[in-house]
Amino acid sequence: MRSTTHAFGLVFTSALMLGGVLGGFPASAAPATTVQWTACPEDTTAECGSLRLPVDYGSPAEGTFDLAVARRKATDPAKRIGVLLINPGGPGGSGVDYALRTNLFSPDIYARFDVVGWDPRGVSRSRPVMCSNELLDHPASIFPASQAEFDALGAYNRKLLDDCRRRTGPLADHVDTASTAQDMDQIRRALGEKQINYFAASYGTLMGQQYAERYGDKIRTMVLDSNMDHSLGIWDYASTESAAMETTFTEWARWCDRTPSCALHGRNVIQLWHDVLARADRGELTDPDHPGTLLRAQDIVSTMGFGLYRPNQYASLATYVLKLSQQSKSDSARPRTSASTESNSVYQAAVCSDWNFPIRTFAEYQALEARERALAPTMRGGTVGHTDVTACVGVTDPVTNPQHPLKIRNAPQILMLDAVYDPSTPYAWTVNAHQQSRNTTTLLTYDGWGHSSYDRSGSPCVRAAVETYLTTRKTPAPDSHCAAVDPPGAPKAAAAENKRDVAQLHAG
Known part of the structure; x- marks a missing residue:
């Protein structure tokens, strides 16, 4: 696994509201407006920090906790597009560790985006359960x-x-994904961004889906790889x-x-x-x-x-x-x-x-x-x-x-992808999630194997589709497919098909 609520409560705002309420909870419990960045102890080429957030957005008296975040700043500031928030899934995966990787994306993505990961509430550095x-x-x-x-x-x-x-x-009673979606928007606000880009795999896709349901207008691009289907x-x-x-x-x-x-x-x-x-x-x-x-x-x-x-x-x-x-x-x-x-x-x-x-x-x-x-x-x-x-x-x-069924209304086109032979988040889940949100999502099918098609398939076609979308916001043609790339040791029969798919991916 990897893995909405019927009522999400108040939508956060960026300004102080009447009655001393900020973002749905009292100003005294308001999160920090910025992150104080320092060199990460695990890797000094990246920056680490934290946000103080409420344990329970609906009941500030429950107290606060520190949400750990990490950032790799865009290597070419002149070409910087914005923030790319990332999550590896779980539940329990560390987004800080994910951000500390240097080989997840191509050099072009690292040049154009501040890549930011966070440890979701209850995970690793964020008040661990x-x-x-x-x-x-x-x-x-x-x-x-x-x-x-x-x-x-x-x-x-x-x-x-x-x-x-x-x-x-x-906090052990407040590690649901609806709360995590609110944490994600607090990260956006703390970074001073009007919109975020988002890339996630597995359970991180549920976080993305629920963020899109609630904060769709705060999204520039969103890639959901190996989707959960929270309607089942x-x-x-x-x-x-x-x-x-x-x-x-x-x-x-x-x-x-x-x-x-x-x-x-x-x-x-x-x-x-x-x-x-x-x-x-x-x-x-x-x-x-x-x-x-x-x-x-x-x-x-x-x-x-x-x-x-x-x-x-x-x-x-x-x-x-x-x-x-x-x-x-x-x-x-x-x-x-x-x-x-x-x-x-x-x-x-x-x-x-x-x-x-x-x-x-x-x-x-x-x-x-x-x-x-x-x-x-x-x-x-x-x-x-x-x-x-x-x-x-x-x-x-x-x-x-x-x-509940996925209901995304106020969002740009979101790219969903999955492998036909995904043993963890079945391909049927991604298809069903896409069908529930056809007006706001584009489906890319990888005709191969594995869980997390972008990171693990070895498909140039998949990687090209994702990175073109992140940088240009151009989605593949509807119902596009990328040919399978055989696992190591097998004949390389799919190489020509992948070369063709990369060329034709955005046709139509």
């Missing part, structure tokens, strides 16, 4: 096989959420996730079949995979990276699922499966332990704030899991979407930012 490692390292099964295990999952979820609240304070209920969410994971796994197996350098080339990849999972079920496998640590089938499926995000890891996944198939039976498996007492983990708090995923009974759970497994038999239903929909089992708190 802290949770017990004892709980994080010993979760209840998200695949309960009995009523007792289902009850244990609900009890665990409640205990973890309460533990994170106790360790973190009030639990059944559609789980079903599309499972189907996407199964399809992408099948594509990986086909890549092995046609790629001599794949460690499993010439073998029955699907049968070997089933054999490895069966050995894990019998407790015969340990983690190659953590000798002696018991490896469950669920762990292997999860490793495969996340590995499929990056086509350049296809070869490594094959080697991983081969090593597991050759592993001798382990007699000394032990659970993994952590040396520290707590970790930053905003995931559950964010998911339970942004998504209403009701699973009230064990029977409802069984029906949902059966549906997932029917759609993804090779991947046993998958773990990415399943983890999301089970994160709030047993949690009865109100969902502060529940699903």
